[in-house]
Amino acid sequence: MPRRGNRKRLKFRANDMSSHRVTVADFANSDPAVVKSGRVKKSVANAVQKEVKALCGLAASRVPSEDGSSVLSENGQYGSSDELEDIGNVNGISSRKKKSKKQKESSITDLTGGDYTIDIWLVLASYIRPEDVVTFALICKKAWTVTCTAVFWMRLYKRHYQRSAYLPVRLLPECMYILRSLRACVIRSLFHMYEPFCCRVAKNPSLPESTPNTLLNSKCLLYWCRKVEPGSRPAPLWEFNFKLKKLPPKQKNHCLNGLMPPAEYKEVHFNPDQDCCLLQVTTLNFIFIPVVMGMTLTYLTINVSTDMRHHRVRLVFQDCPVMNGKKPRGEQGVQIVLDPVHSVHLLDWWHPKYPFSAMA
Structure with a gap:
């Protein structure tokens, strides 16, 4: 082997x-x-x-x-x-x-879609409901450009105008041809005439639960008080109004971020009351309040009054805002205590009862 x-x-x-x-x-x-x-x-x-x-x-x-x-x-x-x-x-x-x-390139070109003229988007905008304006503006840049024009807002106003509705002088048809603040005026008029918006105002509470958090670090632009007629009550009421400018909301992943209206339509989008609201506190008696215009609201609480029948509102104003969720010190700033309080209302700039200047 x-x-x-x-x-x-x-x-x-x-x-x-x-x-x-x-x-x-x-x-x-x-x-x-x-x-x-x-x-x-x-x-x-x-x-x-x-x-x-x-x-x-x-x-x-x-x-x-x-x-x-x-x-x-x-x-x-x-x-x-x-x-x-x-x-x-x-x-x-x-x-x-x-x-x-070649097939991949042709498939990519098919997915891009067609480029339509702005006149077509202007015709389609005539059939858009007021609550769908934002959705329509997010379709493309030309659709957003249409929503910036004065023609779009005038057509929206005429489509929903009602003679029976009570409107302030600035919102009447003869005053709507002023281009300055046209968009803001049309939005205000819709809350007087458009039924879905009117129902929304009626259903919303006078003071949302998130009010103390949303108003923090708001700047007080104006303050005034007035005497309310007694009506059915034996004694008159006193109404304290704080016009606050809220911090702009944080907008994430929003397609309209960074887009500014064209220069020829800046007057249409001008709104001095943008991001503003009115904190309206009605008390049973007159209460002396120091001057707080130009200061920042850093603390707000609404509790039950000592008589257990009304509310008690406490506000703290400081010279500078408080960041990172820190609580202000009691000895700092100006403290205002309103007690007893009959009612508290928070009115946004588009609310029908929000006071705005006729020259806006």
Whole structure:
């Protein structure tokens, strides 16, 4: 018997048909420790196809690979499935087509859509409800530009104008041709005439629960008090009004951020009461209040009065705002205590009872 040392090992030769060694472990009933994925590798399958092509001829080269993404061409090289589109289905395996660069470019151009003139958007804007104006403006930049024009707001006003509705002098039709603050005036008029907006005002509470938080760090622009007629009450009431300018809300991921109205429509969008509100506190008696105009509201609480029948309002004004949720110190700033309080109302700039100048 020949010695084991004289046995020659089977080595790979350069003239073999395949560059990959095909072993039993690459097929079924093999050791799972050897083949972890349980499927034939792509390189093994392509090597087998190359050997079969050389033995059986060109017909064998038409068999697609396992994933159907690459096949063999006539010269024995690998080619894409776009070059063999007429093969069809072989042995129940369908070949998938890859999109060429031209097809991808054409698909991208199809997704961009058409560019319509601003006149078309102006016609479509004539059918937009007042509550859908923001949604319409977010469609594209031309739709947003339409909502900046004076024509858009005048058509919106005329569409919902009612002669029976009571309107302030500035909101009457003969005064609406003034371009200055046209947008703000149309929005105010809609809360007098448009039924969904009127119902919204009637359903909203006079003082929302989030009022103490939303008014923090608001600047007091104006303050006044007036005597209210007694009516059915035996004694008159006193109404204290604080005109506050709230901090602009944080707008995240909003498409209209950074967009300014065109220069020719700045007068239309001018609104001196933007982000302003009126804190209206009605008391049973007159209470002396120091001057707080120009100061910042840093603390506001509404509690039950000592008589358990009314409210008690406490306000603290300081020279500078308090950031990071810190509470102001009691000895700092100006403290105002209103007790007993008959009612508390918070009116936004678009509210029908919000006082605004006729020259706005």
